[in-house]
Amino acid sequence: MTQAGNEGYLLAAGGRLLQGEDGSFVFGAAVLGQSGRDDVEARYPLGSIADGTLLVLAADSALVASLEGAPLRTLLASATSELEYVRLSRAAQLAVWHEQHRFCGRCGGPLAQHDRDLAKQCAPCGLSQYPRISPCIIVLVTRGDRCLLAHAPHYPAGRYSTLAGFIEAGETAEAAVAREIREEVGIEVGRVRYFRSQSWPFPHALMLGFFAEYEAGELTPDGIEILDARWFSRDELPDLPPSFAISAMLIDAWRRGEAG
Ligand SMILES: [Zn+2]
Incomplete structure (x- = not known):
């Protein structure tokens, strides 16, 4: 490089x-x-x-x-x-x-580069626009010595990864963890712990990584965002995301026994 x-x-x-x-x-x-x-x-x-x-x-x-x-x-x-x-x-x-972001969302005027900040500004009305960042949660759910990984429609065949989703307006990251897991695979979790974050430029996410523990329910993939979800042990892991992705870091930390 x-x-x-x-x-x-x-x-x-x-x-x-x-x-x-x-x-x-x-x-x-x-x-x-x-x-x-x-x-x-x-x-x-x-x-x-x-x-x-x-x-x-x-x-x-x-x-x-x-x-x-x-x-x-x-x-x-x-x-x-x-x-x-x-x-x-x-x-x-x-x-x-x-x-x-070429035009102002308030008045429709053209945006120009801000003269001081890393931002754009509308000359007619003065509204500033900063680079968009969308916070998301990404979570590795564990159950005893197994972890939950799921297959989404846009993954390559055989690829499984952690669950993830956007945080909604007014929602905490912890509440988003519980909601996304419930919506995507139908189970309840507890003991949600923060791991680390990663800027994820597809196109503007900030991934907040968590571990959580299974509490109740049967795995029921929603069939839309998640096609299949399974519990995997450390020695039978499927094809995983690339190592630079926080999903891989979560799985790797759990594999090494560092999931807390
Ligand atoms: Zn404007």
Whole structure:
């Protein structure tokens, strides 16, 4: 993976990160020489939590035509450190946000980059828009020496993972854990414990990871979000999510006996 210092640029257009022919996705300052100034729609610093700057390019610029859209899952899977993951996750989320928030939700005026904050602002009415973040819960339910994993319609065949869902307005994360599990597989849980969080750029989730323990009920997949759900022991685990995902971290912590 290409390394970059503070001068590195990540490029995006049309809500996607871009990569060069050699697969690199971090570019030196020279890349700007290939692009007219008018081609740069916005510059977002990644600097508060990661290195570099995201340049959002106009979709019809010549530079964009010479690059390819980078598959985000592949990029994230190739990240060799937490910092690289964070940089990619942040850049990808800003690229999508820039693409999807072009006009003010209150008055319909055009949004322009905020002059101080990592935000956009509406000139006519002054409303500020910050990058959207959607909090979600993700939970590994345990029952004795087994854990609950489920198969969702969009997973590859044979893949099982933890349960997850968006937190609703007014709801606590703990209440969302209990509700999502009840809705998706029909069981009740207790002893909900926080594990850790992960920014998940598909497209703008903040995953809050939890462990919970089975209390009552029969596994009944809802047939919509969950097609199958089963209890697995440590030595008979199915195909699991990629290691960079918090779901894999939850399963791994439980496997090592660190689920508390
Ligand atoms: Zn406005």
